[in-house]
Amino acid sequence: MFFRLHKEGLAISAAVGLFLLVLNVALWFVGTLFFWPVLVLSLAFYALILQFFRNPVRTIERADNQVVYAPADGRVCVIEEVFESEFFEEKRLQVSIFMSPLNVHVNRNPVGGLVRYFRYHRGKYLVAWHPKSSTENERTTVVYDTGFHQILMRQIAGALAKRIKWYLRDGEQVEQGADMGFIKFGSRVDLYLPVQAKVEVTMNQQVKGNLTVIARLD
Numbered sequence: 610m611f612f613r614l615h616k617e618g619l620a621i622s623a624a625v626g627l628f629l630l631v632l633n634v635a636l637w638f639v640g641t642l643f644f645w646p647v648l649v650l651s652l653a654f655y656a657l658i659l660q661f662f663r664n665p666v667r668t669i670e671r672a673d674n675q676v677v678y679a680p681a682d683g684r685v686c687v688i689e690e691v692f693e694s695e696f697f698e699e700k701r702l703q704v705s706i707f708m709s710p711l712n713v714h715v716n717r718n719p720v721g722g723l724v725r726y727f728r729y730h731r732g733k734y735l736v737a738w739h740p741k742s743s744t745e746n747e748r749t750t751v752v753y754d755t756g757f758h759q760i761l762m763r764q765i766a767g768a769l770a771k772r773i774k775w776y777l778r779d780g781e782q783v784e785q786g787a788d789m790g791f792i793k794f795g796s797r798v799d800l801y802l803p804v805q806a807k808v809e810v811t812m813n814q815q816v817k818g819n820l821t822v823i824a825r826l827d
Contacts, residue, residue: 615715617774617791618662625658661793664715667819669786672721674755677806677824678786679816680719680762681798683708688812693801696726696752696761701801704808704823706816708796716775716798717818718753720760721785724777726752749775749790753783758826761801764792786819802826 614622629651636644669678687705692698708714728750747766752759764773775790777783792798802808806824810816816823 613664613666614659615662615664615791617793618658622655622658622662626655629655661710661714663713664788665713667717667786667817669819672785674720674722674757674785675826676822677719677760677800677802677826678717679706679810679818679821679823680717680789680800681706681708681715681816681818682713683798683816685810685812685814685816686797687799688808688810690804691801693761695728695750697759697801700804701761702804702806702808702824703799703801704810705797705799708792708798713818714792714796715788715818716764716790716792718777718783718785718787718789719762719800719823720753720755720758721783721787722753722755724751724779724781724783725754725759726750726761727775727777727779729773729775747773749773751775751777751789758803761799763799763801764790765797765799766792800824 633648633651636647683706685704686707687703689703690700691703693701730748749764751762764775766773772793773790777789783789800823802824803826806826808824809822
């Protein structure tokens with residue numbers, strides 16, 4: 610597995626890298642005592658930028674829409690039965706993943722199929738683990754129709770994440786495991802599954818996109 614930078618990080622990493630380069634070269638020529646401390650801090654900061662925008666290659670060898678894969682890296686923070694009011698208007702099994710700034714922030718399709726519904730909602734920037742973040746924060750809602758089941762997924766902005774990106778549209782056919790979006794600087798993803806789904810994860814478990822099985826469908 611080799612290091613790969615996500616396209617969302619190309620511009621910012623180039624701009625930050627250029628700024629830090631100019632700053633450190635200037636300090637070198639001035640001959641200030643701050644050169645070495647600033648150089649060390651610059652390298653550490655740039656490493657954080659690169660790790661945040663990393664995009665590891667994770668290919669699902671055999672697509673299977675009876676298996677719901679994790680759409681993001683992070684920690685499972687919610688597993689509960691709730692009433693989903695935006696699309697289904699019925700009870701669903703909610704599984705939520707909290708992404709810290711240190712996690713990979715690529716979002717992937719948990720299943721493949723037809724995008725039956727897509728909406729972008731403006732909103733607040735409550736902390737991502739807040740109970741009302743699913744309905745009040747800036748977010749997107751995507752409903753995947755596999756032909757046998759419908760799965761709803763939400764990208765939710767957090768207190769720091771104010772840039773949600775998505776790469777799909779209503780009516781599009783998508784592949785399981787393909788990149789569907791990106792959220793910058795700490796955020797959350799919610800999945801709303803059929804209530805009969807067999808959940809394969811536990812609370813506070815660390816999961817990885819395209820690698821961890823979230824649930825199995827009948």
